[in-house]
Amino acid sequence: MSDLRELYQEVILDHTKRPRNFGPLEEATGRANGANPLCGDVIAVYLEVVGDTVKNIRFAGAGCAISTASASLMTETLKGKTIEEAQVIFDCFHDTVTSSPDTEVDLAGLGKLAVLAGVREFPMRVKCASLAWHTMRAALDGENDTVTTE
Amino acid sequence: MKQLDIDLVRKDFPILGRRVHEKPLIYLDNAATSQKPTAVIDALRDYYTQSNANIHRGVHLLSEEATAAYENVREISRDFLGASESREIVFVRGTTEAINLVAQAYARPRLQAGDEILISHMEHHSNIVPWQILCQQTGALLRVAPITDEGELDIAGFEQLLGPKTKFVSLVHVSNALGTINPVKSLVAKAKAQGVPVLLDGAQAAPHIAIDVQDIDCDFYTLSGHKVYGPTGIGVLYGRESLLEEMEPYQGGGEMILSVSFEKTTYNKIPHKFEAGTPNIAGTVGLGAALQYVNLMGIDSIAAHEHELLTYATEQVQQVPGIKIIGTAREKAGVLSFVLDGVHPHDVGTILDQEGIAVRTGHHCAQPVMDRFGIPATTRASFAVYNTRAEIDRLMAALDRVRDIFS
Ligand SMILES: Cc1ncc(COP(=O)(O)O)c(C=O)c1O
Numbered sequence: 001m002s003d004l005r006e007l008y009q010e011v012i013l014d015h016t017k018r019p020r021n022f023g024p025l026e027e028a029t030g031r032a033n034g035a036n037p038l039c040g041d042v043i044a045v046y047l048e049v050v051g052d053t054v055k056n057i058r059f060a061g062a063g064c065a066i067s068t069a070s071a072s073l074m075t076e077t078l079k080g081k082t083i084e085e086a087q088v089i090f091d092c093f094h095d096t097v098t099s100s101p102d103t104e105v106d107l108a109g110l111g112k113l114a115v116l117a118g119v120r121e122f123p124m125r126v127k128c129a130s131l132a133w134h135t136m137r138a139a140l141d142g143e144n145d146t147v148t149t150e
Numbered sequence: 151m152k153q154l155d156i157d158l159v160r161k162d163f164p165i166l167g168r169r170v171h172e173k174p175l176i177y178l179d180n181a182a183t184s185q186k187p188t189a190v191i192d193a194l195r196d197y198y199t200q201s202n203a204n205i206h207r208g209v210h211l212l213s214e215e216a217t218a219a220y221e222n223v224r225e226i227s228r229d230f231l232g233a234s235e236s237r238e239i240v241f242v243r244g245t246t247e248a249i250n251l252v253a254q255a256y257a258r259p260r261l262q263a264g265d266e267i268l269i270s271h272m273e274h275h276s277n278i279v280p281w282q283i284l285c286q287q288t289g290a291l292l293r294v295a296p297i298t299d300e301g302e303l304d305i306a307g308f309e310q311l312l313g314p315k316t317k318f319v320s321l322v323h324v325s326n327a328l329g330t331i332n333p334v335k336s337l338v339a340k341a342k343a344q345g346v347p348v349l350l351d352g353a354q355a356a357p358h359i360a361i362d363v364q365d366i367d368c369d370f371y372t373l374s375g376h377k378v379y380g381p382t383g384i385g386v387l388y389g390r391e392s393l394l395e396e397m398e399p400y401q402g403g404g405e406m407i408l409s410v411s412f413e414k415t416t417y418n419k420i421p422h423k424f425e426a427g428t429p430n431i432a433g434t435v436g437l438g439a440a441l442q443y444v445n446l447m448g449i450d451s452i453a454a455h456e457h458e459l460l461t462y463a464t465e466q467v468q469q470v471p472g473i474k475i476i477g478t479a480r481e482k483a484g485v486l487s488f489v490l491d492g493v494h495p496h497d498v499g500t501i502l503d504q505e506g507i508a509v510r511t512g513h514h515c516a517q518p519v520m521d522r523f524g525i526p527a528t529t530r531a532s533f534a535v536y537n538t539r540a541e542i543d544r545l546m547a548a549l550d551r552v553r554d555i556f557s
Contacts, residue, residue: 004504008497008555017492039496039512040526062526064494065556122500 006118007125008065011073016065021075025058034061034135034147036127041067045135052083057136064128070116071132077113083140089113090133096120097129151450159447160536162187173506176541181326181354181485181532182510183376186440190380193439197432204428206405220431223438224421227386230441231371232362235391240421241429244385245353246276248372249320251387251424252349253280255400256370257318263289265317268346270295270303270332271522272325275515277351281320290317297522301328301477303337312340319348323355323371327516327530328477329460329485331359338368347393353377357534358456358483360449363388375433379534380440384433387424394420401426452535456484459533463542470549476528484533487514490549493556495529501555502529505548507541 025031025046034043043061047054057078059071074093078086093113096105101121107114119129131147138147160166163185168175177185197219203212205220221236228236242248257267267281271294278292285292293316295308303321312319319341324331334350341348349370355361356373363371371388375381389397399406399417403426408416417423444452463486467473472491490498499511510530513520520526531545 004501004555007500013556040517040520041496042526064496066497125496125500128496 003118003121007122009115009118011112011115012065012069015069015072019059019068019072021056021058021072021079023058023060025056027056028058030139030142032135032138032147034131034138036063036067036131037148038127039064041128041131043067043071043132043135045071045132045139047136047139049083049140054078054081054083054086059132059135063131066116066119066125066128067131070129073113073116074132074136077111078136086136086140090137093133094130097126151454152448154447154451154455154535156455156536156538160538162189162443163536164188164191166536170506170508171504176505176507176537176544178531178533178537178541178545179508179510180357180534180537181377181514181530183382184357184379184534185536186381186436187379187443189443190436190439194381194432194436197435202432205431206422216431219435219438220429223434223441226438226441227388230356230361230445231373231386231388232364233388234364237420238388238391238394240387240389240394240424241434242372242385242387242424243383243430244374244376245274245351245372246280246374248370248385248387249277249349249351250280251400252320252370252389253284255397255424256347256389256393258284258287259398261288261290261317264315265290266293266311266313266315267291268293268295268308268311268316268319268341270308270321271297272301272303272328272330272516272519273320273322274326274351274353275517276353277320277322278518291315294518297330297519300479301325301330301519302479303330303332305333305337308337309340312344312346314344316341316344316346319346320351321348322351322353323361324352324358324483324485325477325516325519326354326485326532327487327514327519327528328479329482329487329532330477330479331355331481331483333481334368335366338366342367354483354485357444357452358449359453369393375437375440378440379443381430381433381436384430384437386437389420391420394424397424399426400424403427405429447535453483455535456533456537459537459539459542460484460486462539463531463533463545466542466546467549470546470553472553473549476523476525485530486532487528487530489525489528490552493552495527497556498529498549498552501552502545502548505544505551507545507548509545 028046041063495511
């Protein structure tokens with residue numbers, strides 16, 4: 001039960017109910033679509049990159065609490081970061097959610113994103129948490145195909 | 151009809167004794183696959199410890215025993231489906247393979263560009279995609295009969311689409327996503343009146359209602375063993391003898407031939423013509439045990455128990471604020487699909503799992519159904535003979551917990 005509370009923390013529920021940076025971005029310089037065919041979640045991530053900085057980032061789509069909160073928290077975290085910093089955060093986040101529950105992770109380094117570390121206990125939900133991130137990376141790389149979690 | 155003692159029935163299913171996240175398992179994902187009784191597990195073990203051999207070829211005793219066991223299940227399956235001849239029973243991997251077989255071996259050589267195949271909006275992907283492939287191969291067109299807001303087939307819409315160009319009709323008997331039981335006998339009669347052959351996907355019907363293919367008068371009928379208490383990887387295609395006779399083989403290889411030379415190969419008789427290669431012998435033996443287990447309990451008794459559970463669960467679920475049931479047909483088998491306001495089914499599924507409750511969440515391999523209702527997914531509880539009212543009470547308590555977490 002404590003695991004469930006860990007997964008559905010207040011912060012996550014708050015971002016699910018009131019997603020930040022939600023909706024298309026007119027000035028986008030890059031965008032990508034992501035899909036989780038298993039559960040039908042779909043997401044679009046919009047980026048406005050100026051120089052080497054993510055000036056703005058927004059997302060749209062429909063998904064479960066975990067994927068929506070992860071996308072919302074991602075946009076908050078990455079806004080204003082350099083592409084290189086975004087890359088580092090991506091790696092750190094990805095390593096955390098895919099790590100085995102009994103390994104130590106650097107939660108401090110994740111900042112606000114640390115609330116998503118609880119998905120490690122729920123292997124079936126890791127893809128929900130990582131969908132937005134893979135989509136963001138595709139948008140950075142200028143890939144046009146829809147990213148899928150499969 | 152005898153009244154089942156469900157406590158006794160539960161003892162037949164060893165897996166029901168296991169715990170999940172430190173809670174007793176409540177298995178409500180029966181439409182995906184059912185659990186297996188000891189009778190089936192023992193049949194598999196006995197086959198491998200006593201009679202394992204290849205069939206239809208050896209002169210030795212084990213081969214003789216294995217062949218007899220295998221062919222005996224054909225007879226059990228014939229009886230289960232109400233077919234008149236056991237040669238009308240073809241063993242396949244499951245419903246998916248059965249539909250692909252009919253699409254390729256029956257329909258493909260008979261279709262021309264512009265011909266139409268009629269299905270419905272409530273089909274499982276396995277009764278959509280094989281026909282789409284066939285349409286690409288032949289230039290035929292797929293027509294889709296509409297469904298109502300209750301999740302029933304729109305009969306008038308079906309009749310309208312059933313026209314002179316319709317060359318094949320393929321319909322689900324019981325919908326896995328909605329639970330709807332289609333009035334197959336009258337639908338088949340409408341198609342037959344126009345001389346159109348009909349396949350019925352019985353994957354969800356076989357575990358829950360009595361089937362009589364002669365009474366229904368369909369041309370093909372399919373079932374998947376794993377949904378009717380049997381092993382995975384084995385299923386049945388019933389085909390009307392005259393049609394099977396006319397059909398081309400599906401796959402080539404051993405078993406399906408009488409003689410082979412580089413100049414000329416003669417195919418085996420039906421049903422062997424459609425069973426190329428060494429089949430799933432153990433699985434077939436397990437399927438036989440499963441069908442006999444169902445017969446022993448009585449399909450009508452099973453249906454009555456499940457119907458009572460469905461009625462009870464429907465009443466209970468309707469009382470939960472913010473819940474909407476998807477699929478409210480008048481005739482329904484034991485499937486309860488629903489959406490909960492503000493909570494994605496995936497999250498419902500995770501929370502229920504923590505309570506030891508296994509349900510299915512997602513599109514249930516029926517994406518067009520989800521699109522029809524404008525939702526990405528549902529949570530689905532589906533019942534089998536071993537489920538109880540007490541389990542439904544625990545489902546309701548777990549749903550309260552979901553609402554509590556998301557309140
Ligand atoms: C209605 C229906 N048709 C077809 C299938 C496919 O059955 P199988 O996967 O056993 O081939 C299923 C099972 O998921 C089903 O519920």
